[in-house]
Amino acid sequence: MAYSKDQLLARLKDLQIEFSQYEHPAVMTVEAQAKYVGNIGGGLSKNLFLKDKKHRFYIVSALADTKVDMKVLSQRLGLGKGGLRMAPEETMLEILKVPLGSVTPFALVNESARDVALLLDKGFKAQERCFFHPLSNDMSISLNTNDLDKFLKSIGRDPAYVDLEANPAVGKDQPPDLAAFVPSGSTVLPDLPDPASAVQSAGGSHVNANNNCKAATEKAIKPAKDVQNVKDKSAKAVNPSSSFTDAEKFVEEILDRISAKLLSETKEGNIAQQGQELGNEIANRLRKCCYPELKNLATIFKNTAYTQGFHAGKASSLTQCPRT
């Protein structure tokens, strides 16, 4: 059962958590939110709902001014350079039980979100109070971080604050510093429809889902907890990456790339400029720019399948016709 805004507020009161609430028209961006609660003291938060290639989810909650670099974050989590993407809208509803524009740490109160990791900006600590949506974006509540921690502990979470702007080196001798945040349980998702409609900007800042959809899926399949070593010059994978042997992963890979390209096409006022024609325009551009890349992927997939079949065939004829 999804928590409602009122249930959350009631729960906060039960826990004797001190907060102030402000109602306003529904806001989709931090800028819009600022119009209503910007002059009241306190830090506004931007909240990102992200996912990685292994279907693990993350809420990154930061002060509106904190710069969040997805590539850096991805590396610090040990996911490689392009491992993080904005999660599709469906998953927001499915897992966090909140609609677009309402991502908030409070969504973790839901059972369905038990495996979602939470990264909190250490910048919050420096603020007297911070603003979050209480599961609905037609209200903002402000509270002190200590009170936020109280709430998180009450739902079995260990609050951890991270310097989100830091960019430490990640390499052989420097393991990714945020690797501990990667969830170990995996969330099982129902069939997701086309994520191309999932352009979300929870909190509204222009954090671009990696324009650069060059996910280097260079390493061996085994879904072990590895420190991804992306820049491997002579990557001689002993086994091909599962993107090319597993149809599901292959389709994920393709859809990831399409959504990334889609996001890059829809940013920066395209919507205002083109209005209704946008759909057609984007579809055409997408087709043009995705075609060579996707064809490449599909050919690799085909070649991999053939190779496996070829070797299976060889082996089978050897076992059936022993040399005389």
Next chain:
Amino acid sequence: MDKNEEKQREEEREQVVSPWEVSSSGKIDYDKLIDKFGCQRLDQSLVDRVQRLTGRPPHVFLRRGVFFAHRDLNDILDAYEKGEKFYLYTGRGPSSEALHLGHLVPFMFTNRYLQDAFKVPLVIQLTDDEKCMWKNLSVEESQRLARENAKDIIACGFDVTKTFIFSDFDYVGGAFYKNMVKVAKCVTYNKVVGIFGFTGEDHIGKVSFPPVQAVPSFPSSFPHLFSGKDHLRCLIPCAIDQDPYFRMTRDVAPRIGYHKPALIESSFFPALQGETGKMSASDPNSAIYVTDSAKAIKNKINKYAFSGGQESVELHRKLGANLEVDIPVKYLSFFLEDDAELEHIKKEYGAGGMLTGEVKQRLAKVLTELVERHQVARAAVTDEMVDAFMAVRPLPNMFD
């Protein structure tokens, strides 16, 4: 200017183009090359014809004149129109592990265009024996390099159900060798010296090598692929410096009852430092390698790419860039797919509105995308996949 001076001038502008050396005191004069070699210009009407026949827009390399010369392409197209198929033959001399963008050009053209547009099979020859002889590599080393290069070639996106890759050391023998002997019998020692410039000091391996590169043009060299199809035509996409081999082959073909192979030839991919030669695998800064990181690419372009821009911003705004010698624009004409954007860049840059830095930045983006895509594909190529491509097996779907 008297006769002697004129002659001197001629000799000074001498350019050397052979399979083993490409150099020139000035820019390579391609028209002169076409005249000297005796092949034909690939003109717009031919490009249009290809477009009509294949029903798809011509490849970037055709539109921009990268593939600019041919022999008998019209015959292949005539036959194709009548429903007669053909096969493609191209190759690589695996002299080094490092492949640069120039190496990829014929493969990109063959794969993403010729194979797709015409729906025909392809044989790729890795001349490990040639490199063993010319570069004095050990047999094992040249075989190893051949396999490594095969991985980069496969990463260009070739379809394993339509492509046969072979190395000379593995494949020479049987029907292939029979054709080699047939060809060898038709070429005198004098002739081969005349074509390739061998001297009395060159070892006999070199002298007897040319037939090896000639016979993949004949379908009977591949009985597991083309048995019963002795009159299948062959089209060879290659760089123009390979022309001598195929001049010899075309000379011999009718004498042994085979069709002459047709050729479609490309110009050289210029080195970063400028037009005076072709990229060299031994000078790492003359080229962008497929293993380069985004950072390295940006760095190489910024530091080494020869710019046609003026020395100062003011001068540049007044005079514009010299597009003839500018390398970034040249590279963009190879790899920037959007015709309109390229035109815009040339116009603005040539007039001085755009600065060298911007052009270089655009180029870095284009090349990085290309290289990264290649790296992803390359990482997915396993030794087993190479084995599959190189296995002597029938290709039942090769014309689909």
